[in-house]
Amino acid sequence: MAPLQTDLPRGRMNNAFDPSAAASLDPGTRRLVERRTRLLGPSYRLFYGTPVELVRARGVQAWDAAGNEYLDAYNNVVSVGHGHPRVVEAIHRQLETLCTHTRYLHEGILDYAERLLPTFGGRLAEEGHLMLTCTGSEANELALRIAKHRTGRSGVIVTSEAYHGNTELTAGISPSMGEFSPLGVWTRRVPTPDSYRLPPEGLGAWLAEHTARQIEDLERRGEGLAAFVVDSLFSSDGVYAEPRTLLGPVADVVRRAGGLFVADEVQCGFGRSGERLWGFQRHGLDPDIVTMGKPMGNGYPVAGIAVVDEVVQRFGQDMRYFNTFGGNTVAVAAARATFDVIEDEGLVANSERVGRYLRERLGTLAARDERLGDVRGAGLYVGVEIVRTRDGKEPDKETASAIVNGLRDRRVLISATGLHGNVLKIRPPLVFREEHAERLVEELDAVLQAV
Amino acid sequence: MAPLQTDLPRGRMNNAFDPSAAASLDPGTRRLVERRTRLLGPSYRLFYGTPVELVRARGVQAWDAAGNEYLDAYNNVVSVGHGHPRVVEAIHRQLETLCTHTRYLHEGILDYAERLLPTFGGRLAEEGHLMLTCTGSEANELALRIAKHRTGRSGVIVTSEAYHGNTELTAGISPSMGEFSPLGVWTRRVPTPDSYRLPPEGLGAWLAEHTARQIEDLERRGEGLAAFVVDSLFSSDGVYAEPRTLLGPVADVVRRAGGLFVADEVQCGFGRSGERLWGFQRHGLDPDIVTMGKPMGNGYPVAGIAVVDEVVQRFGQDMRYFNTFGGNTVAVAAARATFDVIEDEGLVANSERVGRYLRERLGTLAARDERLGDVRGAGLYVGVEIVRTRDGKEPDKETASAIVNGLRDRRVLISATGLHGNVLKIRPPLVFREEHAERLVEELDAVLQAV
Incomplete structure (x- = not known):
């Protein structure tokens, strides 16, 4: 190894x-x-x-x-595409009509959730919920807060050069932010799955073994695993798309330890990785939480998470979530139009x-x-x-x-x-x-x- | 007391x-x-x-x-106002022209910074910088990360029922989030300056005395004060606007302890408090950092901080800051138009x-x-x-x-x-x-x- x-x-x-x-x-x-x-x-x-x-x-x-x-x-x-007229017009129309938040009822966000959730497949399609934020950092924040509340633990495992956000909590799981940006006390890393230098066969078992070691370390120190967070295209690690058998064994190890598997689709989602809408689908996964961002509204600040019902129930009972701009009527219009264009074109x-x-x-x-x-x-x-x-x-x-x-x-x-x-x-x-x-x-x- | x-x-x-x-x-x-x-x-x-x-x-x-x-x-x-045509048109025009981020040069953000910074007066007008995020939570996150990096300490003092955001770090200084939302280990609280029940004379000295006690506690535990963060209208505490002599003595105590004074203007800024553009100006303050959000783009997700040059220098040398949507060309167009309307109307x-x-x-x-x-x-x-x-x-x-x-x-x-x-x-x-x-x-x- x-x-x-x-x-x-x-x-x-x-x-x-x-x-x-x-x-x-x-x-x-x-x-x-x-x-x-x-x-x-x-x-x-x-x-x-x-x-x-x-x-x-x-x-x-x-x-x-x-x-x-x-x-x-x-x-x-x-x-x-820059300045796509359908997205521009959808935003313009909604700006003229109504721009307000999720403490009023509005059909727009429900229609969008109904379109989006089935695309994830698995448990998220069956019993998933959509929660909207403004940025990928906020989406990963929310995912981590839910994971920690759900598991009662703080351990998070990421890849060696990951980037997951610019808030304290998400920068704390973003080693690529540089030497002066502190990692979290309970952040653990597994190596980059460097398919250019490591033999492709057995790379999944190799990464799962590294993951298991980090889980053991977290448990030995009395904390344990809350979540494994991964961008399935490993954007900051150096872009690794193969083998597709890589993340399945990792997900198994994470599940067995009672941790959540969080697919960070901020970079690889919405068709970026080809074939399917979501990067994790190339690895045949069924994540507990998916986080989304960047391309979601073609430039309009909209991001969010999809989360399995059972995973978010306790968080939802104990804590409300409100994001002033997250899921506002215009953000949803931008996201819907972007989604329509991806499909129609x-x-x-x-x-x-x-x-x-x-x-x-x-x-x-x-x-x-x-x-x-x-x-x-x-x-x-x-x-x-x-x-x-x-x-x-x-x-x-x-x-x-x-x-x-x-x-x-x-x-x-x-x-x-x-x-x-x-x-x-x-x-x-x-x-x-x-x-x-x-x-x-x-x-x-x-x-x-x-x- | x-x-x-x-x-x-x-x-x-x-x-x-x-x-x-x-x-x-x-x-x-x-x-x-x-x-x-x-x-x-x-x-x-x-x-x-x-x-x-x-x-x-x-x-x-x-x-x-x-x-x-x-x-x-x-x-x-x-x-x-809902659907203000000048803001709607400014967003629409910029959406059609260019929507991209701060790693390319663009005059829009510079023109806006040149308009906005002088309005703060004091050191921020003379040597302040503008940094843009998408939400007030992200603005307070950035302010706290700068304060902690600058001071090398983690202690933050807020009022008893404050709300400063929904990320882990900002929820950690937001007691109003409820009993299940954990406060930070180094979060300390001072009581609500309840002008309805406490005698108005001496309320500033009283709050300063409470602040000094919390600073002592932080220092005794070997941590010390990074920042005092306050919404000068005490929105979540119950809306307290008087006396205007309240926060001056607190700021003095904070400065003497080497902490930063952060004015959270997310709710009280941009003219909300009347007379002046900023709530802290009613108290005659010269904050180290001002955070802004909600009304900044009349509904478009734009927020940010103004920070004194000397306060952010070390952070800037050690860490880059990038926010995919923060300060994008459309966000800036929304903010500029909103600012123009506030002034022109x-x-x-x-x-x-x-x-x-x-x-x-x-x-x-x-x-x-x-x-x-x-x-x-x-x-x-x-x-x-x-x-x-x-x-x-x-x-x-x-x-x-x-x-x-x-x-x-x-x-x-x-x-x-x-x-x-x-x-x-x-x-x-x-x-x-x-x-x-x-x-x-x-x-x-x-x-x-x-x-």
């Missing part, structure tokens, strides 16, 4: 603009950057060596202040088809350039691992960063992820088509020749 | 619909309530003995599914003038009905304390509930607050006018005769 990589430096945001390089920017951009630092302070980061000022976008295209056009291969929030199938096409084309590039060590992912969530040599598989953060910035200069927007920041993260709106994949691959080819 | 009321039962939501009473509802409402319980689960609460199904609203008016019209004297989120002055008129008219009612024990508040945040007798001042939750429900049946929407749920909470959109106040008082008069 491979050792847990706990001693590596924590991943920091790769490809962030370095403020000390401001002098090299054109005067207009420099003034904007300086004004931003003065007004927004030291915590905000910008993408790219030369930050981009976006002013307009449509579908998978965006334009900067100078009128340059970009291919957006990164923004998963505007999942059905066949975007799950598109995600699958175009994602596969993109990975094939990237694979062709990789076959003749050993720096592209691994092309992986599912649907329109694609990771390309950049390494020094094919055989050594040494992570190459510098080249990854040069590629991301080279693409930005050629007006294609992507980013990078993983512990070493060396995995290209390609995650376009779901309306991405073959010709867009073609353009991305051509530009990447040109960048590779220059780097 | 009055004893700290720690042994009273924790306040629960008054005037919530009791699901066991569903049989008494008309068939249409009953079906909707049952469908809601099935789809949304056990944690959601509805207002009123007979829940209201709102379908449309404009200004301070709302309509239910049967076409009945209501006077909305409660919804502070749609602060510049003179809504701070309206809040002050109409709030004063409403309190005067309510005072006239109180003069001839001893159940209205106290009429208080600032601007358009008005509390009316319901008691059994003028002299005894015994809280009367049942009568308060009967009044709230009686008004609902006469189509005027308010609620109740405070530890005993016996303080009528009147908090209409800021476009409330004298004629609306008149209607509210007339209906209240009729209800009082029937109760």
Whole structure:
């Protein structure tokens, strides 16, 4: 069994603009950057060596202040495309009609829940409830609060480089937030299921074994497991989509220990992973709680959880939940319209088809350039691992960063992820088509020749 | 010095619909309530003995599914009025143009920060930064995370019945969440500054003395104070607006102990308290952090903090902050339009003038009905304390509930607050006018005769 990589430096945001390089920017951009630092302070980061000022976008295209056009291969929030008219109009109509909260009756949220809950299958389809928040962080907060109340325990297991939110509780289960962001006292980690370096056969049993060890540790210290929380595409760990037999054995171990299995679908849900609407379905799971966010309202702040009735009963008896904006009439209108578009435009199938096409084309590039060590992912969530040599598989953060910035200069927007920041993260709106994949691959080819 | 009321039962939501009473509802409402319980689960609460199904609203008016019209004297989120066309159009225009996040440059957020920061005065105007989240809970989370990182301590002091959010950390400083919601290990409380029962002279020194004792306790246990967090209108404690000399002495004690003073303006900000834009300004304070939320985007989920540069420097060096939807281009457009309307329609002055008129008219009612024990508040945040007798001042939750429900049946929407749920909470959109106040008082008069 491979050792847990706990001693590596924590991943920091790769490809962030370095403020000390401001002098090299054109005067207009420099003034904007300086004004931003003065007004927004030291915590905000910008993408790219030369930050981009976006002013307009449509579908998978965006334009900067100078009128340059970009291919957006990164923004998963505007999942059905920037400025989709059906979503825009649904929000506009509801804004004009009524914007208020869940302490009044309203059919909108009930209609949406009736549409959404059956898509999860299993117990969530049969006896699940929908609870709405504004952000994925709030969704994971709510899931953890329910899990802790239900089990009477505080232990939470996540993967080595996970990201689950920016509140204290969710940052406490987000090792990727960096070395100064404290993990929770009862947070335990299992290693990244690195399908590029570990043998795929038995990877599920391997991860289940690691999970069992962490559960034992929690129990030995008198706490025990509340929940195992996982993004089934391992977005922050470096994008791992295979094998699909990975999470089943883990879920079994978690259940036997009386813990809840929480599928964090904030990144991988709503068709992102292709084939099915939800990432966990690729692993054949029946989660206790599913959390959702980012693409749910195509940019409107709406997020939430689906939770099995029996799991939330005690929490519901003891505590009310109210979120001022969560589930407001406009948020629900945005979510319904987004869901309708995914269905009516066949975007799950598109995600699958175009994602596969993109990975094939990237694979062709990789076959003749050993720096592209691994092309992986599912649907329109694609990771390309950049390494020094094919055989050594040494992570190459510098080249990854040069590629991301080279693409930005050629007006294609992507980013990078993983512990070493060396995995290209390609995650376009779901309306991405073959010709867009073609353009991305051509530009990447040109960048590779220059780097 | 009055004893700290720690042994009273924790306040629960008054005037919530009791699901066991569903049989008494008309068939249409009953079906909707049952469908809601099935789809949304056990944690959601509805207002009123007979829940209201709102379908449309404009200004301070709302309509239910049967076409009945209501006077909305409660919804502070749609602060510049339901469906205000300027805000609706600003959101619509920006939705069509661009909806993306803070890792790209955008002038919108900078223009807004430049408008907003000077309004705080003091250090925030001189060297403050704006950081945007989606909800007030997230704003208070961020404020606490900064305070803890800055001071290296975890102690937080709040008032006895405070509410500051629904995440684990913010629920942990929200005693009003009820007996099953755990307070933080380092949360300490000071009593409600009950200006109705305690002598107004010396109330500031009294609260400062209580604060000093809690700081001593935190220090004795080796922790110390990170922050004192307060809503200067004490919304959940029962609405206390006087004396304005209350919080100055507390702030001094907090500063001397090296703690941060956090003004939670989620409820009392953006003109709600009349006279000035911010509630803390009525107390002449210069906070280290201000948190904002609810009315900021007139219903669009936008919230945030203003923080003094020196306070956030270390946090910013050690940790990045990113919130997918927080500060997105549409959220900023909503916030800017809302701010413009407050200014252009003179809504701070309206809040002050109409709030004063409403309190005067309510005072006239109180003069001839001893159940209205106290009429208080600032601007358009008005509390009316319901008691059994003028002299005894015994809280009367049942009568308060009967009044709230009686008004609902006469189509005027308010609620109740405070530890005993016996303080009528009147908090209409800021476009409330004298004629609306008149209607509210007339209906209240009729209800009082029937109760």
